[in-house]
Every structure is written in C-alpha cells, then in structure tokens.
Amino acid sequence: MANYPRSEAILSRNARFIPGGVVSTNRAVDPPIVFEKAEGAWMWDVEGNKYLDYHAAFGPYVLGHGDASVNDAVRKVIDDKRSLFGSGTTELEGRLGEIVCGAVPFVDSIQVLNTGSEATYQALRLARAATGRSHIIKPQGGYHGWHNDVACNLMTPLEVVGKRRVAEEYPFLPISAGIPEEHSRLVHIVNFNDLESVEVMCQRYPIAALITEPILQNIGVVHPLPGYLEGLRRLADRYGFVLIFDEVKTGFRHALGGYSAISGVHPDLVVYGKAIANGYPIAVIAGKRELMDLFISPDASKRVLLAGTYNAHPVPTAAAIATIERLAEDDGAVYRHLEALGARMQVGLEEILRKDGTAAVVARQGSAFCLYFMDHLPVDWHDVAGNHDAALDGRLREMLLSHGVYFFQLPMKQCSLSAAHTEADVDATLLAVERSMAAILQPVAGSLS
Ligand SMILES: Cc1ncc(COP(=O)(O)O)c(C=O)c1O
Known part of the structure; x- marks a missing residue:
C-alpha cells in the first residue's frame, strides 16, 4: 500500500496541539491522508496525488467543490x-x-x-x-x-x-x-x-x-x-x-x-x-x-x-x-444529471460484482450510493451490522486509493456524487473498482483449491 510521508508528518506535528492531531475525531481515518486542495469532483493530497472524491466531506458538496x-x-x-x-x-x-x-x-x-x-x-x-x-x-x-x-x-x-x-x-x-x-x-x-x-x-x-x-x-x-x-x-x-x-x-x-x-x-x-x-x-x-x-x-x-x-x-x-x-435552475437539471450518473454507477457496479460472483448489492438514492457485501438490500442497522462484510468493504476502499478514487476510509460510509462529476469520472471509478476487486479476489499463489 502507498505511503503518505508528508501526511504522516503533518499529523504528528498537529498531534502536539490537537488531541490525536485531527480536529473532529470522526475525521481521523487510516491512512491519514492530508488533503490540501479540491475543485469540482477532485481532491489533491499533500503528496501530490489526485483523487475523484466520493466523500464530499460527509455530504455537503452536491454541486462539487468550489462551485x-x-x-x-x-x-x-x-x-x-x-x-x-x-x-x-x-x-x-x-x-x-x-x-x-x-x-x-x-x-x-x-x-x-x-x-x-x-x-x-x-x-x-x-x-x-x-x-x-x-x-x-x-x-x-x-x-x-x-x-x-x-x-x-x-x-x-x-x-x-x-x-x-x-x-x-x-x-x-x-x-x-x-x-x-x-x-x-x-x-x-x-x-x-x-x-x-x-x-x-x-x-x-x-x-x-x-x-x-x-x-x-x-x-x-x-x-x-x-x-x-x-x-x-x-x-x-x-x-x-x-x-x-x-x-x-x-x-x-x-x-x-x-x-x-x-x-x-x-x-x-x-x-x-x-x-x-x-x-x-x-x-x-x-x-x-x-x-x-x-x-x-x-x-x-x-x-x-x-x-x-x-x-x-x-x-x-x-x-x-x-x-x-x-438546484432549481432549468427545472431541476442538476438532479437529472445526478440521477443519470447515479444510475450509471449502480448498473456498472452491479455488473462488476455479478461477474466477480461476489455477494453484493448496491443501495442508491439519486447521487448517494453504497455498496454492501451481502446478498440483499439492508432494512435496518442489525441487518447491516450482521450481514455486511465490512472487512471486504474496508479493503476495497483502501485499494481504491491507489487508483485515485476516494471513498471515505470507513466501511458502510455512503458515497456521494456531485454535479461536477462526469460520465467519464464514473467510468474511471468503475474501472478502478473492477481492478481493485480483481486484486482483492485473486487466489493467493500456491494456495490449494
Ligand atoms: C442526518 C444527520 N443529521 C445531523 C447531522 C449533524 O450535522 P452536523 O455535523 O452539521 O452537526 C449529521 C451529520 O453527519 C447527519 O448526517
């Protein structure tokens, strides 16, 4: 997995003045990537990496960063x-x-x-x-x-x-x-x-x-x-x-x-x-x-x-x-765009996972989606906590980082598209998911069966 030396240095410096180094403890995730800039659908970290952002800072960026x-x-x-x-x-x-x-x-x-x-x-x-x-x-x-x-x-x-x-x-x-x-x-x-x-x-x-x-x-x-x-x-x-x-x-x-x-x-x-x-x-x-x-x-x-x-x-x-x-402009054109992108993402993810044979479902409302590694759409917290393969979810999220796609680094966290995302961004994300899943699922060399 990638290293984030500059991020780690900033985190340990900040920890001298802020408990744990991060303001708002629910933002403290691993790896501790420090971002420095965002525009539209993209975020840049202090190491010089660029990511398609699906975290949207826990949801606000419906139009994209810096609209x-x-x-x-x-x-x-x-x-x-x-x-x-x-x-x-x-x-x-x-x-x-x-x-x-x-x-x-x-x-x-x-x-x-x-x-x-x-x-x-x-x-x-x-x-x-x-x-x-x-x-x-x-x-x-x-x-x-x-x-x-x-x-x-x-x-x-x-x-x-x-x-x-x-x-x-x-x-x-x-x-x-x-x-x-x-x-x-x-x-x-x-x-x-x-x-x-x-x-x-x-x-x-x-x-x-x-x-x-x-x-x-x-x-x-x-x-x-x-x-x-x-x-x-x-x-x-x-x-x-x-x-x-x-x-x-x-x-x-x-x-x-x-x-x-x-x-x-x-x-x-x-x-x-x-x-x-x-x-x-x-x-x-x-x-x-x-x-x-x-x-x-x-x-x-x-x-x-x-x-x-x-x-x-x-x-x-x-x-x-x-x-x-x-959002109200052109009789809700932004919502139509978001729905189209969301549907493209959902169909693409479902196809990848079907091909992989992984038990997974995609839950979605418009621009908000979540991939659950379980065989049905969840109905409540018990269902999610009891059936979703959170470890696989976590591995996918981490693997996506190396493909320049940022899902929040915690299992079950919803992803959000913005009006600044494009069809090409969705397709690039799908490719990243496909490659990440292939890497995660590939049989370990030398294993029996
Ligand atoms: C549904 C819901 N309600 C309330 C809140 C709290 O909002 P804030 O973080 O702005 O205090 C959140 C934050 O994530 C939320 O998702």
Whole structure:
C-alpha cells in the first residue's frame, strides 16, 4: 500500500496541539491522508496525488467543490460589506426563508442555525415545548448529531442489539462518554422500518417526538420500506407526537423538498443542512407556523429560546441561497444529471460484482450510493451490522486509493456524487473498482483449491 510521508508528518506535528492531531475525531481515518486542495469532483493530497472524491466531506458538496456560482455569491457578500450585524433581521435571511418555503410546500417558516446538530437539538426542544412531554424515539442506525438526546444508542454493537433486557445488561450505551445516564430514560431506541416497536413505545411513554432520517444515510443507504414513513405519520397523528425528519443528509441532495417531497410524507418539522449550502456551514429547521411560532410565543412558559451569535451569518446564508437557486435552475437539471450518473454507477457496479460472483448489492438514492457485501438490500442497522462484510468493504476502499478514487476510509460510509462529476469520472471509478476487486479476489499463489 502507498505511503503518505508528508501526511504522516503533518499529523504528528498537529498531534502536539490537537488531541490525536485531527480536529473532529470522526475525521481521523487510516491512512491519514492530508488533503490540501479540491475543485469540482477532485481532491489533491499533500503528496501530490489526485483523487475523484466520493466523500464530499460527509455530504455537503452536491454541486462539487468550489462551485463558481456559490463562491461568487459569497464574494459578493464580502465585497458588499454585508457583515454579521447581530442586531435585527437582514434581507438575506428573509430571502433564504422565502426560497426554502417556496421549495418545500408543506412548511410555512424557518429558523437558521450553523450545524445539523444544533438544528436537531432545537427541533427536539421545540417538539417538547409543543407537546409538554419529554420522551423521544429514534431509530437505531440514524445519526442526528453529537448532543445528548441523540448520541445515546446510535449504532449499538451486535452482541447487544435484539436483547430484550438490554437495559439491565447494558444500562446505557452512548457513542460518547459524558452523557448523563438520565437521558437513557427519555430516549427510546427502535428499529428502522419497524412500526410495531414505535407503537409499543407510544403505548408505554408520553412521546414528544420521533426523529428519523427518512433514508438512513449514516450507515450507507437504507431505504424506508413501502408504507413505513406513512405509518410513522399515522402514529404521530394518533399519539400526538411531533414527527421530525432529519434531512441534514437527504434534503436538497435528493430533491428541492428533500426526501419528504419524493416520498410525499410530510413531517411536522424538518431539518436541513449539508447540501443546502454546498459546503458552507448552515442548517435550517422548517415547519408549520403553529409549531415554529413557539420561538416567539407570547406565553413565556411555551417560548423556545433560539439564539446563536453566528446564526444566519451572511456568508453561509448567501451560499445557501445560491445553492438552492442552482438546484432549481432549468427545472431541476442538476438532479437529472445526478440521477443519470447515479444510475450509471449502480448498473456498472452491479455488473462488476455479478461477474466477480461476489455477494453484493448496491443501495442508491439519486447521487448517494453504497455498496454492501451481502446478498440483499439492508432494512435496518442489525441487518447491516450482521450481514455486511465490512472487512471486504474496508479493503476495497483502501485499494481504491491507489487508483485515485476516494471513498471515505470507513466501511458502510455512503458515497456521494456531485454535479461536477462526469460520465467519464464514473467510468474511471468503475474501472478502478473492477481492478481493485480483481486484486482483492485473486487466489493467493500456491494456495490449494
Ligand atoms: C442526518 C444527520 N443529521 C445531523 C447531522 C449533524 O450535522 P452536523 O455535523 O452539521 O452537526 C449529521 C451529520 O453527519 C447527519 O448526517
């Protein structure tokens, strides 16, 4: 495997000042390649290698790195001296509200924050204020950020999932230390695609909200089964909880109104981030007026605080406006391009793996895809954790590096195409996969059988 001497030197130098040398510990991967530049579909590392990027920095780059129209909008904000004023409103934030509400017909208003985690945090708080209840439900395998409510029991190890007496044997399994154990009493973990478990929780606890990614895109691409999202909507109406779709990954990447628009199932609150601003840090909560107006309720006991020095900073706000305008152009030409590239990738991957005789499936939604080494499309986290050959996945990802293709170096991580990718890029990637698989599967010289 290749060496990355400059990257390793930078990492060890950084480790003097940053724990582990990497800011944001979920970015620490092996090999520890240090990138220094990206443009369109390509990234360059400090060793001088060039890669086709399918990581897209965990998803934001729907238009590709450094999209000219988005960067022009950002430059204009700076040239026009539209500083962060921190007092009153701005025309820009109003324009973002108008454009999001125009793109998502089932919402009346928005609030603007900086990150997906902040937005899911506020959405849950809003749901609790609206219902006067504290309990929430979240499916296993969904990621909604780093805060206490959603960082408990995220992707539970297999030896633990499925046990009825989990609470006694493993009282609390957060993905982070430092989360008070009390949270485990308020957060109830269910299986994705399992309506019955949601109903059981609703019968046991006064549920304020169910938060879910409509497609699980932090463990690859796990689709809702037909009727699942509709079933959640019905249960929300029956039991009076707030249905929150976390579209931080799916929103604006798959369609202007996110997966809610594609599925036709409308949540009470929806959260967007990532692709909404093509790499600039912004997140949006959107919903019906009666819920959103709790941010300004005259009744202080119902009013939800929303504050943040950098909320609706003009740079990411302008980037979001420009991104959505690009995505809306020519009746969604970008989405048509992404769908065509995604389909080409899927068909090509399936053909390669069929020829290899490897048990594998390709899960895909538009520009987002994931190759699972298992014999069926997964339906939930247990299925992925129990059946996917993560070791083979890891080897393929590592092997692709030497062919100039960057999939995030962790098994099961979803790949994302951007509008800057071309058919030729997809074909080059397919060739790289074919060669990598051939190298991985070739019989070891001298082996029997
Ligand atoms: C579905 C989902 N929700 C929320 C978040 C958190 O967003 P952020 O990292 O911007 O805080 C993420 C991040 O990966 C995500 O994928």
